[in-house]
Amino acid sequence: MKKLIKLSIPLLSCLVITACGGAPKKVDSLESAQAAYSTASSNEVVVRHAASEMDDARNALAKAEKNWKNDGKRSRTEHYAYVASQKIKIAELIAQRKEDDARLETMDLKRQRVQLEARSQEVDRAREEALAMQQQLEAMQAQITARGIVATLGDVLFDSGEAGLKETSSVNIDKIASFMNRFPERTAIVEGHTDNLGTDDFNLDLSRSRAHSVRAALVARGIDGSRISTQGMGEVAPVADNNTTQGRQQNRRVEVIFPDLDMQVSEVETQ
Amino acid sequence: MIRSNLIAVVLTATLGLLGACSSTPKPKTEIALSNAALQNAENAGAEQLAPLELRTAREKQAQADGALSSKKYNTAKQLSEQAAVDAELAKAKSEAEKSRLAVTETEQSIQLIRTELDRSGSQ
Incomplete structure (x- = not known):
């Protein structure tokens, strides 16, 4: 019985494919996940900041490819392609956040510097005022x-x-x-x-x-x-x-x- | 006798079928993981910062729970795996959004001090 069911799956798939008029063997979600992966993995920032998420994506993608290539299991293929594409988005967001956090640190320094500048300008002005007043008072x-x-x-x-x-x-x-x-x-x-x-x-x-x-x-x-x-x-x-x-x-x-x-x-x- | 044989055959066949369908064990780990991921996303402020992503995750989780109670373990497993990545995405988006907002805010405050400096400098 088990054998019969197992046999019937590829058989059914063949039937489905035939029914679709010999459509090319492809899964859209897998293709878009592959494309997204190739974009993300060529982005140095993403690779540097989110290596482990990119690994997860790679693994899910491999599972999707295997399920499609070896077994032609569309639903499993789509599942893993989905997981892969979500992992890629996560990796990109993590990279973006880490870049922003790094910018934030340099900006904090910049802010401190500008604040210091403002304060010293204030001190200068106060000193100038005091000096001017002293001179005027002496004159009077x-x-x-x-x-x-x-x-x-x-x-x-x-x-x-x-x-x-x-x-x-x-x-x-x-x-x-x-x-x-x-x-x-x-x-x-x-x-x-x-x-x-x-x-x-x-x-x-x-x-x-x-x-x-x-x-x-x-x-x-x-x-x-x-x-x-x-x-x-x-x-x-x-x-x-x-x-x-x-x-x-x-x-x-x-x-x-x-x-x-x-x-x-x-x-x-x-x- | 023939009848009882027939029953035995039918029973065996049914069991065999069930065996084939429930080859996936109950996905306890996956459900636990996706619940934790949802919790993390909520803690990261996804309700405000990534509402769409969080909703998708919750819907998948609900579907996974449904599949679990009707003993469709394979479906439940896949759905809770998807719910987990959806929730992770919601969390990542929330955190990225927070940092982005902080950058904007800091930029504005620097700009404000600069303007102040320029104005008082030119007085």
């Missing part, structure tokens, strides 16, 4: 105080009792304007002060007018007026003895204050 003869950076414009700016700026003051004003141009995020408070000659009211008005004059001079040099607030202090905040001519001269002054950035809002709001 400014001082760093609890209220922020204070540049004092001495009384040479004004004649006694007058609020109009003297010609000679322009260099000092230029320095303030240049600082404000260089550091556009900075705002300024312009504060007028007087000596104790004259009435309090007169001095208060005078100190206000002088502050306004300085503000107007800065605006004339292109500084946005919204960055500058003014106030008159009158004679209440002397920096020297009002009993001497020299002391009174020192007290007649305008102070330009650049509050520290985080203090700015509160200082300006209390105006």
